[in-house]
Amino acid sequence: MASKNLAIREDVYRKLSEAKKEGESFSDAIDRLLEKRGDLLSHWGVLSDSKHMVEIERSIRDTRKRAVVRLR
Numbered sequence: 001m002a003s004k005n006l007a008i009r010e011d012v013y014r015k016l017s018e019a020k021k022e023g024e025s026f027s028d029a030i031d032r033l034l035e036k037r038g039d040l041l042s043h044w045g046v047l048s049d050s051k052h053m054v055e056i057e058r059s060i061r062d063t064r065k066r067a068v069v070r071l072r
Contacts, residue, residue: 003027016030019033063072
């Protein structure tokens with residue numbers, strides 16, 4: 001299998017090294033961490049029947065209003 005060299009910052013290297021499991025290569029660790037991200041579409045609509053949805057929507061509207069005010 002072909003390989004590539006990557007340049008990463010020292011702080012990112014430390015984080016990756018800490019996330020790497022014992023005996024796991026950096027390639028395997030990166031692959032595992034990227035797979036964790038998952039597919040957002042599988043979560044689509046999960047809150048549509050939530051009793052908290054009204055409060056979530058209100059919070060989003062309020063946050064957006066404050067963001068617009070800061071931009072002016």
